[in-house]
Amino acid sequence: MKSLAQFIRGTVQRNWRRVLLGALSLVVFFGAWQTYSWYLNANDIGYKAYFPYPGEVAEAFLDSFVTPDFSGLLMTDHIMASLKRIFLGFTLAFAIALPAGLLIGSYLTAEAVGMPIVEIFRPIPPLAWIPIVLIVLGHLSGPVVIVFLGIFFPVLFNVILGVKRVDPLLLDAAKTLGAKRNHIFFKVILPFTTPYLMTGIKVGLGIGWMCIVAAEMVGQYGGGVGYYIWARTAESNYDYVFAGIAMIAILGILTTGVASQVERRLYRWMGMK
């Protein structure tokens, strides 16, 4: 945590102009929002309730952490439910996409066998599977599978790309040093592919968050931030709806932030940055 603080301080010192402009842009954004809500209220326009003040949203946001909603759940419960699904979907996608990508990238036979199936499933948006998957697999496993589908393909395709780009010179070097096939796989191809894998993971996590919200809205059971947003909309508590949307934004930023930190450390450890 200390290094993170140092990192932030260092970034601010080096890029103060960017930081200043960024802060200014946020001030303008919230100011415009405040002004618009105020305009709606002052003129008593019918849909003002759909557009709460930033302050109301902040209040609802904090309140949702202390006051249980009608299903008896706090925001933390919803967050945990969503994170659990993301985590399970991610782990599953990672565990299958990494070896599958390494195989398809390395062996022409695996490519010939695997690619037709992959190409059939790739153009299907993960969201298209939601209704049937939820019916068949229920409300925990269902969204997990949707998240899995969202993360699987970016990871798979980036790993395949990475394997295909392995420097043939490094393979030659490894062979002349006595490396057998399994050494080449684990000591050359896998480390070479790691940066591509990390790109796949970051893209996949972004898609994963979109998938989880949609799946939880349709599922409507067992909590989750998507479920929360849907339920609060049904209650017409629009300030809480915005609070839920803000929560998704924060969680999305946090997960990709963690992935970036992991990536940075990994690259430093591997001497690639």
Place this chain on the structure above:
Amino acid sequence: MDGDEVNIQMEGLLKVFRKDDREIVALKDFNLQVDDGELVCLLGPSGCGKTTVLRIVAGLEPKSGGRVSVSGEEVSGAGPNRGVVFQEFALFPWRTVRKNIEFGLEVKGIPPCEKEAVSSRYIDLVNLEGFENVHPQQLSGGMKQRVGIARALANDPAVLLMDEPFGALDAQTRNLMQKELLRIWSATEKTILFVTHSVDEAVFLADRIVVMTARPGKVKEIIPIPIPRPRDRTSPEFISVRGEVLSVLETEFEKTMAQELSGD
């Protein structure tokens, strides 16, 4: 080592590449013996197949015919008894200097303490003390190639195959590395097959220079270099040998030019 035992033996070597239904004969009836502990330079115009010879000996390229053996063993596929040093270094960027050097030992399953002792010995040999834990990206070209040489030697190969190893370095570094190579060579007594297109480099390093013909590559002439080491590039002896080698090579350069102009 007694110095007159044959280490690398090539007999009637043939290499044919296929390219768009056309057959290109890269090597034809190539014969060469390299003695134990000898430093032989393969010299020839670009595209004459000198790198192909080296890659066949390394086992990275299959031959189309003939025989190749190293230390009496028929070559089939790459193996750790032939260390290769590449022009583009070919270091593993995610491994530190020490870990790069230890790659071959790791693959062999050498226990950690012995592995470290061996890598330390070669780090000392190539003068890289203090850079053990640095990644290749942070090294200069000359230092990268020191790692490349140490990595190849750490496997204690029977021969060292060097493919224009100093071709990517600037002139000063190249001269320094040539001296370093001679020092390392005399310390390890390895047999070295060294590919280069630089006459100057070949005359400075070699016991014998093998001049190759333009495609198809054959041995045109084998020139022993009797100049005692350390050699002085500015000595009249050096300059006259250099002139001799150049004149042998020149006709081959002209043939290559003619081949290129005819679009072959």
